[in-house]
Amino acid sequence: MTIARTSPPAKLNLFLEIPARRDDGYHEIDTVMAAIDWRDELEIESIPQPRIELTADWLPSVESVAGELGLDAGQGRVPELLRIPTDDSNLVVRALAAFRTQFGVQTGFRVRLGKRIPAGAGMGGASSDAAHAIDCAAQIHQFDNETKVLHGIASSIGSDVPFFLADRDCQSVMAAHATGRGELLSPLGDCPSIHFVVAYPSRSLSTAGVYAQLKVPERAVSSTSFLQALGRGDRERMGQAMMNRLTGPALKILPQLNELLESLWQCGLQPCQLTGSGSACFGIAKDVEQAKEIVKRLETELQPGVLLRVAQTVPAATPIEIEPS
Ligand SMILES: C[C@@](CO)(OP(=O)(O)O)[C@H](O)COP(=O)(O)OP(=O)(O)OC[C@H]1O[C@@H](n2ccc(N)nc2=O)[C@H](O)[C@@H]1O
């Protein structure tokens, strides 16, 4: 049976405004998302049995990730923060189940998921895994031309999932403007390559919990200025126009995020902000050298337990390697 392999990337919300609450329990959003090279690993094998099997492990190991986060992973114990569900609450399982139903596929899938992207971080790790699982399944079963149907499956799994889906017309798109509840996408062909420092504190935040704390603004800020600055590659203007409306709500739940943002700012990461509903924060560096220097400095200045990475923009949909068996 065929095996598909790919490396789902994380995302950062460079701009996030929330103009309105909707009647369906969601919010209208106005966001600019960029994919970055902080990646999970996904391997999907077609199996004759009509079921979905999933195993998930941290890379390079749970002990090493726990160590960086200052958590105890002794004697095979997986800390609460690093527990990845392997039942049908995993978005990969939900996405593949929806795919089988949609296309009437009788066979099943065996999935091996290697996690590097922290969960509950606002980095869209689970969404990216789900989108890439849909793309893998579509390639295995040769439904990859069914772009609209695949988009429908993706948006039924989560608002952020369609951003990570392969789009045959714009394979190399690194950033998109997203509206609706996040599923209406306009790819930004002119996104420059950007270097970031990303910091994940050893706490996760629930997306629904953060939205629940939000009071929608009386006058929403439009993403137009940010998009113009991004299109021109004007970092100074981009910095002035960056924002995230979920910062206040996330800080209500996790006030310590203020200190993390302050540390990024003091290190020269100006601008810096929360991504999505948090808890990860990021700043834009001038270049990769500056990003690396800042990470070194933060490693000594910050309390242990903050995961720090240098990252850069990459295409949101990663190519899939197919191995026939
Ligand atoms: C905040 C953002 C910004 O990109 O990202 P994350 O922090 O999750 O990465 C997204 O809006 C999150 O999208 P996603 O994580 O796919 O959320 P979903 O599973 O669709 O929804 C989870 C819950 O978040 C709230 N929600 C989500 C999206 C939206 N436009 N309005 C909402 O109010 C709803 O309470 C919903 O029940």
Ligand SMILES: Nc1ncnc2c1ncn2[C@@H]1O[C@H](COP(=O)(O)OP(=O)(O)O)[C@@H](O)[C@H]1O
């Ligand atoms: N493939 C997956 N990887 C990680 N977490 C997952 C996955 N599928 C479902 N989850 C659950 O979804 C929750 C939030 O996932 P995630 O999308 O990474 O959050 P966010 O985008 O807010 O950072 C996690 O707490 C986890 O329990």
